[in-house]
Amino acid sequence: MKKYCFGIDVGGTTVKCGLFDVKGTVLDKWEIPTRIENNGSNILPDVADTIIDKIREKELDREEIAGVGLGVPGPVNEEGEVLTAVNLHWGYIHLTAQMEKLTGLEVKAGNDANVAALGEMWKGGGAGYHNVVLVTLGTGVGGGIINNGEIVTGTHGAGGEIGHVHVTDSVDFDCNCGNRGCLEQVASATGITYLANRRLAKDETPSVLRGQEVSAKAVFDAVKQNDAVAIEIAEEFGKFLGLALANIAGVTDPDVFVIGGGVSKAGPILLDYVRKYYREYAFMSCKETPFALAELGNDAGIYGAAKLVL
Amino acid sequence: MKKYCFGIDVGGTTVKCGLFDVKGTVLDKWEIPTRIENNGSNILPDVADTIIDKIREKELDREEIAGVGLGVPGPVNEEGEVLTAVNLHWGYIHLTAQMEKLTGLEVKAGNDANVAALGEMWKGGGAGYHNVVLVTLGTGVGGGIINNGEIVTGTHGAGGEIGHVHVTDSVDFDCNCGNRGCLEQVASATGITYLANRRLAKDETPSVLRGQEVSAKAVFDAVKQNDAVAIEIAEEFGKFLGLALANIAGVTDPDVFVIGGGVSKAGPILLDYVRKYYREYAFMSCKETPFALAELGNDAGIYGAAKLVL
Numbered sequence: 001m002k003k004y005c006f007g008i009d010v011g012g013t014t015v016k017c018g019l020f021d022v023k024g025t026v027l028d029k030w031e032i033p034t035r036i037e038n039n040g041s042n043i044l045p046d047v048a049d050t051i052i053d054k055i056r057e058k059e060l061d062r063e064e065i066a067g068v069g070l071g072v073p074g075p076v077n078e079e080g081e082v083l084t085a086v087n088l089h090w091g092y093i094h095l096t097a098q099m100e101k102l103t104g105l106e107v108k109a110g111n112d113a114n115v116a117a118l119g120e121m122w123k124g125g126g127a128g129y130h131n132v133v134l135v136t137l138g139t140g141v142g143g144g145i146i147n148n149g150e151i152v153t154g155t156h157g158a159g160g161e162i163g164h165v166h167v168t169d170s171v172d173f174d175c176n177c178g179n180r181g182c183l184e185q186v187a188s189a190t191g192i193t194y195l196a197n198r199r200l201a202k203d204e205t206p207s208v209l210r211g212q213e214v215s216a217k218a219v220f221d222a223v224k225q226n227d228a229v230a231i232e233i234a235e236e237f238g239k240f241l242g243l244a245l246a247n248i249a250g251v252t253d254p255d256v257f258v259i260g261g262g263v264s265k266a267g268p269i270l271l272d273y274v275r276k277y278y279r280e281y282a283f284m285s286c287k288e289t290p291f292a293l294a295e296l297g298n299d300a301g302i303y304g305a306a307k308l309v310l
Numbered sequence: 311m312k313k314y315c316f317g318i319d320v321g322g323t324t325v326k327c328g329l330f331d332v333k334g335t336v337l338d339k340w341e342i343p344t345r346i347e348n349n350g351s352n353i354l355p356d357v358a359d360t361i362i363d364k365i366r367e368k369e370l371d372r373e374e375i376a377g378v379g380l381g382v383p384g385p386v387n388e389e390g391e392v393l394t395a396v397n398l399h400w401g402y403i404h405l406t407a408q409m410e411k412l413t414g415l416e417v418k419a420g421n422d423a424n425v426a427a428l429g430e431m432w433k434g435g436g437a438g439y440h441n442v443v444l445v446t447l448g449t450g451v452g453g454g455i456i457n458n459g460e461i462v463t464g465t466h467g468a469g470g471e472i473g474h475v476h477v478t479d480s481v482d483f484d485c486n487c488g489n490r491g492c493l494e495q496v497a498s499a500t501g502i503t504y505l506a507n508r509r510l511a512k513d514e515t516p517s518v519l520r521g522q523e524v525s526a527k528a529v530f531d532a533v534k535q536n537d538a539v540a541i542e543i544a545e546e547f548g549k550f551l552g553l554a555l556a557n558i559a560g561v562t563d564p565d566v567f568v569i570g571g572g573v574s575k576a577g578p579i580l581l582d583y584v585r586k587y588y589r590e591y592a593f594m595s596c597k598e599t600p601f602a603l604a605e606l607g608n609d610a611g612i613y614g615a616a617k618l619v620l
Contacts, residue, residue: 145561152561179590283489
């Protein structure tokens with residue numbers, strides 16, 4: 001009878017670790033540094049060590065541990081292999097096989113954004129649903145698609161690469177991915193800042209945004225103060241994200257869209273702008289699909305990683 | 311030991327029927343008329359009768375029949391219920407339950423476009439793959455998404471409603487769905503005709519398309535003759551469809567895109583225009599995803615329906 005599992009979220013600077021019971025209660029939560037030197041060759045041994053230490057500390061019976069779930073910042077294929085994970089300085093790694101050898105436990109792995117979507121479906125903004133689209137609006141735009149309770153990984157691990165869906169011909173610089181007009185360029189924290197500066201440069205309309213350093217937070221704070229220019233920026237953001245999500249609805253038709261990441265801290269008002277344009281563009285039977293804010297914050301990764309092995 | 315199954319594709323005018331062995335060989339293929347009078351209440355009894363007749367005719371052992379798969383022109387939910395199927399004059403029907411009662415056999419059902427995608431994955435242009443996107447370019451644009459060998463149905467049965475993905479703000483009339491700028495408006499047979507007439511009206515550039523009735527077929531025939539105006543129209547079509555498929559790649563990242571329907575009879579040259587723009591818009595790891603022409607034509611539905619019960 002399995003009672004416990006580990007959920008591990010490997011980031012570029014820290015590894016977040018969670019010990020869960022099989023119902024999804026966090027029993028312990030801690031972090032270790034991510035040592036990326038020497039092509040990140042210490043990362044997996046460090047993770048294995050901290051798991052083995054925790055098993056000893058808690059006096060867990062190995063027979064009662066369902067396994068270890070890992071989320072990593074890069075594409076992971078169905079076999080548990082990573083071709084490259086730039087932020088960890090990894091080239092090819094057979095992630096699950098190496099980790100199973102190091103820990104003697106069953107290991108499952110996935111891309112961190114996809115795994116976070118699974119976490120939000122399990123215990124967060126998408127709880128109770130089986131078809132969930134998570135969009136994370138941070139420095140970039142990430143995403144994860146859950147269909148019938150399973151991560152949509154895709155052939156090249158690019159399932160849920162929502163940040164690089166093309167939404168506009170109006171931007172005049174390249175995205176980090178090499179394309180131009182990606183959702184990430186206009187809906188991430190930096191993307192909203194770009195939209196704001198572009199709008200402010202257009203004319204001299206007074207705005208509380210003038211004379212301060214513009215940020216996504218500043219824009220939504222100004223929207224809450226009914227600033228006309230900020231509202232225009234929020235409308236433009238809402239149009240791009242609403243369009244992208246409407247087009248996703250025509251592909252996988254989820255139960256719910258969950259919006260997370262730093263930008264989502266603006267709260268329900270952000271959803272209002274997205275929903276408005278989503279409804280304009282979405283296919284008729286999907287126009288009422290609900291929107292929710294993510295609830296697990298930075299813990300979505302460890303929850304989702306734990307769920308991988310359950 | 312199951313040896314046989316039936317694949318049934320219910321259309322607005324005829325019901326296509328197939329008797330298959332479990333390896334996917336068609337043993338018999340026939341049609342019956344679709345009687346849509348009286349709210350389509352004869353359709354299921356007619357289908358059941360023709361199946362029972364075929365079992366008698368072929369002297370099949372019922373124990374050896376895996377079941378009956380049904381494709382219908384409307385959304386079908388996971389429980390096998392249809393809320394409405396306009397072309398069949400159906401309101402709510404518990405399709406699988408009724409058909410099981412009528413035939414005494416196990417029944418599975420799906421939307422016809424999704425089922426056709428399953429057929430193309432099994433025995434057509436997507437054979438050998440498990441993640442397949444089928445786009446059908448006919449009078450409208452239909453589609454089906456197969457992920458890990460399973461149809462992506464979606465919460466409202468709108469999974470794979472690719473025809474209603476928004477691709478342009480440049481059209482000046484509404485789509486049948488009520489929105490404006492849908493892929494169907496610019497990539498179906500009628501959509502290509504619209505693009506052609508719009509281009510021809512723009513100026514007086516000579517073209518073989520002038521003085522004849524414009525159609526999607528005429529456009530691609532003219533492209534094959536190197537007609538400059540026709541090539542412009544094909545480029546515009548390719549841009550819209552390439553964009554839509556690139557955005558789908560960022561969601562489900564398929565192994566292959568399969569293009570079917572009457573418009574696809576233009577052949578490989580059509581794929582060239584789509585692939586060109588697909589590569590421009592697709593996320594880097596998906597740029598080389600292959601394109602194939604559908605191979606089963608009007609039989610995709612019976613193949614996919616049969617596969618539903620295997």
